[in-house]
Amino acid sequence: MKNAVAVLLMIIALDSVSFGDVLIIANKDVPETILSQKEVREIFLGKRVQWSDNSRIRFVVISNPELHSMFLKKYVRLPHVEWEIYWKRIVFTGRGMPPETINSETEMVEFISKKHGAVGYVSSGAKLENREIKIIGDQ
Amino acid sequence: MKRVIILLMTSVFGITGNSAAWDTDQINIHGFISQGFLITDHNDFYYADTRDGTFQFNEAGISFASELTDNLRIGVQLLSRDLGDIGNNEMTVDWAFGDYRYRNWLGIRAGKIKRPFGLYNRFRDIDAARTSIFLPLMVYDDIPRETYLATTGVGIYGYLPGRISYELQYGTVQMDTDGGSARNMEALSLNPISDIEADESYTAYAEWETPLEGLTLAGTLFDYPDTKAKIPLGEMEFTAKFYLASAEYLHGNLSLAAEYRYVPYKYIVNDRFTLRDQTGESWYASVSYRLTDWLTMGTYYGELYVNKDDKGGKGAETVGLPRASMWRKDLALTTRFDISKNWIFKLEGHMMNGLAQVTSPLNEASENWFLFAAKMTFTF
Numbered sequence: 001m002k003n004a005v006a007v008l009l010m011i012i013a014l015d016s017v018s019f020g021d022v023l024i025i026a027n028k029d030v031p032e033t034i035l036s037q038k039e040v041r042e043i044f045l046g047k048r049v050q051w052s053d054n055s056r057i058r059f060v061v062i063s064n065p066e067l068h069s070m071f072l073k074k075y076v077r078l079p080h081v082e083w084e085i086y087w088k089r090i091v092f093t094g095r096g097m098p099p100e101t102i103n104s105e106t107e108m109v110e111f112i113s114k115k116h117g118a119v120g121y122v123s124s125g126a127k128l129e130n131r132e133i134k135i136i137g138d139q
Numbered sequence: 140m141k142r143v144i145i146l147l148m149t150s151v152f153g154i155t156g157n158s159a160a161w162d163t164d165q166i167n168i169h170g171f172i173s174q175g176f177l178i179t180d181h182n183d184f185y186y187a188d189t190r191d192g193t194f195q196f197n198e199a200g201i202s203f204a205s206e207l208t209d210n211l212r213i214g215v216q217l218l219s220r221d222l223g224d225i226g227n228n229e230m231t232v233d234w235a236f237g238d239y240r241y242r243n244w245l246g247i248r249a250g251k252i253k254r255p256f257g258l259y260n261r262f263r264d265i266d267a268a269r270t271s272i273f274l275p276l277m278v279y280d281d282i283p284r285e286t287y288l289a290t291t292g293v294g295i296y297g298y299l300p301g302r303i304s305y306e307l308q309y310g311t312v313q314m315d316t317d318g319g320s321a322r323n324m325e326a327l328s329l330n331p332i333s334d335i336e337a338d339e340s341y342t343a344y345a346e347w348e349t350p351l352e353g354l355t356l357a358g359t360l361f362d363y364p365d366t367k368a369k370i371p372l373g374e375m376e377f378t379a380k381f382y383l384a385s386a387e388y389l390h391g392n393l394s395l396a397a398e399y400r401y402v403p404y405k406y407i408v409n410d411r412f413t414l415r416d417q418t419g420e421s422w423y424a425s426v427s428y429r430l431t432d433w434l435t436m437g438t439y440y441g442e443l444y445v446n447k448d449d450k451g452g453k454g455a456e457t458v459g460l461p462r463a464s465m466w467r468k469d470l471a472l473t474t475r476f477d478i479s480k481n482w483i484f485k486l487e488g489h490m491m492n493g494l495a496q497v498t499s500p501l502n503e504a505s506e507n508w509f510l511f512a513a514k515m516t517f518t519f
Contacts, residue, residue, distance in 0.1 A: 038302075042298070042302075047243075047298045047304065048243055048298060049240055049243060050240075050242060050243050054242065055209075056209040056210070077352065077353070078389075079391060079392060079429065080432075081429060081432055081477065082389070082392075082429075084480070085267070085268055085269075088262075088265060088267050088268050088518065089261070089262040089265065089268045091167070091169050091202065091204070092169065092171070092200070092202060092216065092262060092264070092265045092268070093234065093253045093261045093262050093265075094202065094204060094214040094215075094216060094234050094236060094238070094252075094253065095238075095253075095261075097167055097204060097206060097212070098167070
């Protein structure tokens with residue numbers, strides 16, 4: 001029984017660690033310094049489209065399915081399939097454009113550093129030496 | 140009409156037929172195509188020969204959208220649909236509008252805009268966007284779909300503090316003599332229609348994401364356009380207002396929804412004689428659960444009453460119709476297979492009681508009947 005509890009706790013701990021691995025990063029010109037989980041969700045569901053200075057939000061996602069699913073679970077609180085369905089509903093009713101997909105974390109950092117108003121996410125292991133980006137969410 | 144559409148696309152997006160001329164970074168192109176099959180053990184449903192089984196049940200659409208500036212977007216979707224005698228795969232503009240987003244709390248749209256009507260009306264064409272083949276038909280009647288689907292006019296929308304989305308629309312609706320709305324008017328008024336005209340109308344919609352994560356509440360008011368039609372006795376006018384209350388709860392792979400529709404409506408002949416003055420009522424509750432990435436199962440139950448003050452259908456007998464023509468109860472069980480990211484296959488059964496929306500001669504119809512539907516969809 002003790003072993004079973006220990007294994008369960010270990011699984012929960014590992015899950016918590018993996019949740020903590022997703023960092024929200026943005027172009028340094030973005031006025032916000034920190035985003036809550038709900039604000040990240042609003043942005044990636046296309047509900048909130050402007051930063052507090054009324055500049056355009058450009059959110060991007062990553063093609064890495066593991067990192068993307070982890071991000072969706074932690075911040076958007078949707079399974080990947082439901083996320084796909086949500087954006088089909090938006091796109092096929094003309095209410096928005098789907099987010100651009102970036103191939104790797106290196107490209108994600110590069111894209112966000114160059115694009116005004118851009119926001120995306122990387123794992124905590126990603127190299128973030130670029131001075132043109134900042135971390136605005138690390139729950 | 141098709142030439143006008145092609146010309147419109149060419150001028151708006153610079154599409155010349157030469158794929159090299161497309162700037163795919165600037166234009167988003169998506170599409171879908173569905174083919175279904177319907178069969179019933181008794182009764183024809185939705186103007187289709189369902190007793191013999193029919194493949195006259197399909198949809199295809201393609202959308203083009205582009206961002207012209209940070210705040211301005213334009214787009215168009217072309218749609219072809221067939222459901223028995225309705226649609227017949229004639230190409231129509233499903234939506235086409237310009238969208239200017241001034242702030243998070245205010246955007247303006249002009250053109251043909253999808254109507255917010257309950258939780259799911261805007262994307263009812265999109266089979267891939269839901270578990271079931273048919274949205275609950277007691278709230279999302281598929282016969283007059285062209286009228287409910289969109290407003291041609293203007294609208295404002297936005298996202299307010301407190302996680303409230305809103306949308307207001309004003310304009311005209313699509314209403315054709317051979318369309319589903321005209322068919323409904325004929326069935327409810329018991330008069331053949333030779334001409335039909337509709338006024339402008341408005342729609343108001345608000346949606347609130349409550350503090351309980353996953354729970355969304357919504358309300359809709361659709362002021363159905365005052366509609367005049369020629370009948371053998373002269374002119375008949377139809378007025379109605381649709382009120383909808385909606386709730387949806389999403390938690391992981393579980394999805395729950397319930398909606399209630401309340402519709403006071405009138406038929407008046409030659410401005411004097413009130414043919415009908417009553418209130419329709421309908422509701423449903425649904426459950427859907429995704430068992431795996433490729434398998435989702437769902438069920439819903441709902442009831443529809445043509446006149447909420449005569450749920451037993453006594454009034455129908457006075458005009459020689461069966462009582463059951465005044466209601467329909469539907470228990471549906473559906474299965475969705477996500478074969479791949481682009482391909483979906485669905486199977487669905489409906490146990491029905493009642494004859495509302497049945498389109499075979501009602502005096503020969505069977506009160507209890509079964510509808511089976513299958514549908515394959517490709518999206519990109």
